Amino acid sequence: MSSAYPSTRPKILIAGGGLVGNTLALALAARGLAVTLVEPRTAAPDQCDPADTRHLALAEGSVLALQRLGVWPALAESAGAIRRVEVSRRGAPGQLRLDAAEHGFERFGAVVPAPLLLRALDQKVADCALIEVLTGVRVEYSEAGNQLRRVMLSDGSTREVALLVAADGTDSPLRTGAAIPARVHDYQQSLISCSIRSRRVMPGSAFERLDQDGPLALLPRPDGRMGLVWTMSSGDAQARMADADGAFCAAFQERFGYRLGRLSSPGRRSLWPLRLIYAEQLHADRLVLVGNAAQTIHPIGAQGFNLGLRDALALAQCQAGRDDPGEPAVLAHYESLRRPDREQTLAWTSQLLAMRPGHSLLGPAAGLGLALVDLLPGLQRALVERAMGMAVLPWLPEAA
Numbered sequence: 235m236s237s238a239y240p241s242t243r244p245k246i247l248i249a250g251g252g253l254v255g256n257t258l259a260l261a262l263a264a265r266g267l268a269v270t271l272v273e274p275r276t277a278a279p280d281q282c283d284p285a286d287t288r289h290l291a292l293a294e295g296s297v298l299a300l301q302r303l304g305v306w307p308a309l310a311e312s313a314g315a316i317r318r319v320e321v322s323r324r325g326a327p328g329q330l331r332l333d334a335a336e337h338g339f340e341r342f343g344a345v346v347p348a349p350l351l352l353r354a355l356d357q358k359v360a361d362c363a364l365i366e367v368l369t370g371v372r373v374e375y376s377e378a379g380n381q382l383r384r385v386m387l388s389d390g391s392t393r394e395v396a397l398l399v400a401a402d403g404t405d406s407p408l409r410t411g412a413a414i415p416a417r418v419h420d421y422q423q424s425l426i427s428c429s430i431r432s433r434r435v436m437p438g439s440a441f442e443r444l445d446q447d448g449p450l451a452l453l454p455r456p457d458g459r460m461g462l463v464w465t466m467s468s469g470d471a472q473a474r475m476a477d478a479d480g481a482f483c484a485a486f487q488e489r490f491g492y493r494l495g496r497l498s499s500p501g502r503r504s505l506w507p508l509r510l511i512y513a514e515q516l517h518a519d520r521l522v523l524v525g526n527a528a529q530t531i532h533p534i535g536a537q538g539f540n541l542g543l544r545d546a547l548a549l550a551q552c553q554a555g556r557d558d559p560g561e562p563a564v565l566a567h568y569e570s571l572r573r574p575d576r577e578q579t580l581a582w583t584s585q586l587l588a589m590r591p592g593h594s595l596l597g598p599a600a601g602l603g604l605a606l607v608d609l610l611p612g613l614q615r616a617l618v619e620r621a622m623g624m625a626v627l628p629w630l631p632e633a634a
């Protein structure tokens with residue numbers, strides 16, 4: 235199909251160079267496609283944001299994809315392997331223990347600090363000849379034209395592309411601008427993240443505790459510290475952010491228990507209000523949604539980036555053999571590829587949230603559920619496969 239844009243310019247423009255936009259740019263480049271990536275951040279690719287203290291749990295499938303995209307070598311040393319997972323409910327019976335070795339795997343996945351992952355992606359993108367990166371610039375507005383989308387940038391320039399990808403995050407101005415409907419729910423909860431020291435070190439073990447106020451987790455790091463995740467009502471979270479270190483540790487310990495001995499020396503804390511945003515469709519005329527712009531889900535199941543990475547791989551997969559990256563059939567194919575994974579991950583996240591003690595829907599049955607999964611190998615296997623995210627990987631770049 236002939237195109238109405240200059241052939242010297244990339245046909246695809248990605249709005250948003252966060253974790254998913256960057257991953258998509260690399261996945262498209264791995265298919266030999268040139269892209270323009272527009273990102274308002276101005277930080278140099280070798281800088282990390284010290285205010286982002288999140289630890290992201292990556293499914294093994296995502297680790298494999300990052301390996302194939304050439305990003306993993308920059309992360310491997312800072313990654314904490316997840317070899318064992320223990321899920322419990324505070325003040326209630328029933329516990330689930332999963333061990334990767336018992337299922338024939340080396341690990342379920344790995345934990346990486348979010349700013350290190352972003353830096354590794356930024357650097358890889360900056361080194362890629364097929365990716366034109368515009369930093370310090372945002373997409374202001376876009377409109378559909380004749381077989382193209384016209385994109386207005388904040389530097390006053392205009393681009394005409396065959397496909398505009400909205401990787402512009404939870405509040406996605408592009409999703410709103412295209413009038414794509416989305417389900418929205420404010421959990422009235424916030425999450426505090428930081429690192430912490432535990433007296434007892436259990437390398438490779440991740441712990442999740444379902445508390446009435448929200449889930450808590452301690453995630454493995456390779457340096458003997460752990461990544462702390464603590465969800466609670468937004469009002470309580472504001473107060474906890476202001477706590478002195480000792481009071482913060484004591485309050486967390488009261489909920490988490492002494493499984494890892496005394497907890498101390500918390501690092502810098504960051505606060506994350508939690509919302510659900512779930513786009514009811516993934517494309518409009520020559521515009522497509524990926525990552526948090528498509529779905530922002532509760533981090534209880536540690537699935538947000540894992541899902542967004544699979545969005546990126548699926549969109550790259552759909553470009554096989556296509557001259558026009560934004561033609562309706564390509565975007566419809568992408569939407570149909572992503573539907574089952576998105577729906578199942580959202581349902582799984584809701585089930586985990588419903589397992590909190592005191593939740594009106596499941597109550598004591600939740601403890602029974604955990605115990606049953608613990609006892610029944612078939613259920614365990616299904617859970618392991620979901621957590622590892624291998625079966626749902628849409629496509630992988632060739633090994634280098």
Ligand SMILES: Cc1cc2nc3c(=O)[nH]c(=O)nc-3n(C[C@H](O)[C@H](O)[C@H](O)COP(=O)(O)OP(=O)(O)OC[C@H]3O[C@@H](n4cnc5c(N)ncnc54)[C@H](O)[C@@H]3O)c2cc1C
Nearest residue numbers: 250252253254290291373402403525526536537538539540
């Ligand atoms: C506390 C917490 C813990 C989490 N833990 C996990 C976990 O363990 N595992 C996991 O898989 N996921 C986890 N997630 C989810 C994960 O962090 C997100 O799903 C992921 O970061 C989404 O990346 P994104 O690129 O889609 O969005 P973002 O990271 O929000 O990036 C959007 C980008 O778009 C840019 N932008 C905005 N507007 C414009 C515009 N107009 N033009 C151009 N660019 C624009 C922004 O500058 C930004 O860089 C967690 C999330 C939170 C909050």
